[in-house]
Amino acid sequence: MAKVKYYYDSDTLSYQKIQRKKSTKFKRVLFTFLAAFIFMLTGFVVFTPFFESPKEKELKRELEFVKLNEELHNKKIEQLEKVLKEIQERDNNIYRLYFEVNPIPEEQRKAGFGGVNRYKALEGFDNSEMIIDVTRNMDILSKQLYVQSKSLDEIVKLAENKEELLAAMPAIQPVKKEDLTRMASGYGWRTDPFTKARKKHWGMDFTAPRGTPIYATGDGVVVRADQGASGYGKHVRIDHGFGFITLYAHMSKYNVRKGKKVKRGDLIGFVGNTGRSQAPHLHYEVIKNGRKVNPIDFYYGNLSPEEFEAMQKAAQIEGQSLD
Template identity: 60%
Template sequence: MAKVKYYYDQETLSYRKVERRKRKILGGVTLFVFFSCLVGFLLYLFVGQVYDSPELRTVKRDKKFVELQLENMEEEIEQLTAVIADVEERDNSIYRIYFDANPITSEQRQAGFGGVNRYKNYEGYSDSDKVISLRESIDRLKKRTAIQSKSLDEIAVLAENKENLLMSIPAIQPVRNQDLTRMASGYGYRSDPFNKTRKFHYGMDFTAPRGTPIFASGDGVVERADANSSGYGNHIRIDHGFGYVSLYAHLRQRNPYNVKVGQKVKRGDIIGYVGSTGRSQAPHLHYEIFKDGERINPINFYYGSLTPEEFNELLKRSQQENISLD
């Protein structure tokens, strides 16, 4: 039960009972509640600014982690871009030039992506611009890497073909210098030994004793080993590929061949032996080279076996217009 309060009335010189008005009481309660709510709200704002909730701390931590990862990705993309640019430069300035391939232009390597917006799904977020930029950089790198990979595949094929070409070109003298009696006749107009008329001689004649070994001048496959071509007698033809064919004529009568048709040979393999069969005046090797079906001067293909001095001497003798032996 609430206590009853009294006050002293000086006019009546007596104590009177204090009576509370309901409206005043209600107003006081309302004012108290209002100020309590105001103070509580202000405290909430203050605490929210100074102290984060567990959920907010988690969100902020995750956001900071994502931002850090985006920065790391930007640095890695810059490094990868520098690496691929260096590889592209080497590809254009070294590899493709060496193998006679046209360089790939920067426009081809760095072309963008036209058409529809590829990055629409990344729009509308707080870090959309950064994410889209990174995504685009990655896509460009992937395209440049694909182009470079294709280029290296092409270079690998060219390198393999070039190695095969270098080994297939008939690049050595088919008879060793120490086995030669002399270099009788070269490529060009010579005096025919049979009718004494001036006639074009399409090969080179190397005089040597019967039975002197004859060497394949380049890698290839034996195309012919017979005596069924007019004037050549026992002879061998080797298909070197790349349009090159070498011919070795006037091999000896008995056991002239050290190879058979269809056999693969390597440069320097012994394929036959010197003789004087067919249209021949004396033991010698008649040697010819064909390129795409046309006879060419064999003197230009001895870089694989002669010193510069030996080559100059051979060139000098081959240019002398004398009598051929076939």
């Protein structure tokens, strides 16, 4: 029950009951309500950061987990990139060098990541930049791992076939050194015996008497034994595999036919003077992956260091070739 309040009336010299007006009562109630609302609003603004809802706490934990995972993934990617870099260097500078195959260029290892925006579908989300960055790094790493995997597959295959490769490489002179009159002309620019103009001589000329034996310089299969190529006269071509082909020109006669398998040192024909030739000799070429190379780089099978050095000096003399 509400308390009754009085006031002293000096005119009547008595206490009178205080009568409250309804408007005053309403104002007081309204004031109390506004004060309470302002207090609640202030408390919400001030204390909300300290009192998160369960949903907010869950989202915050998820965000922290995502950021932690990003850091861990980036560290793992850095470690993998370091290991991969070491493998790539060994691959280019040891393995591929040992097996005489070209190193893989850096642009080939990282090719395929320019131009089109492949990460457009990841844009427009919270932490899109972070997600795109991790995804891009993973894609680049995956591509490099794929290229390296293919390279190592190739190296493993070459290692398995190393013995076969060594047997197939053209590693000896096609004419025995005791049968040679001289090494007449080497690989390079020489004077043409017919036109007297300087032109590229794509092989080596071995001067020897007509009928001197000619030997296969490596294991392989005879792919030509005819005189249908201009200038070569009677000649033999042997495919050794691994990108190697050898050519033996100006023969007097053959000792093999097309399709015959030969071993290094097998007799394949005899020195002659057929085709575009000035005197009896063997014109010998080595072709590697479709490109004619200097045959002298392959004579490690039957020459001593002193003999090889003497032949190298003779081959460098710019004289007149015999074909």
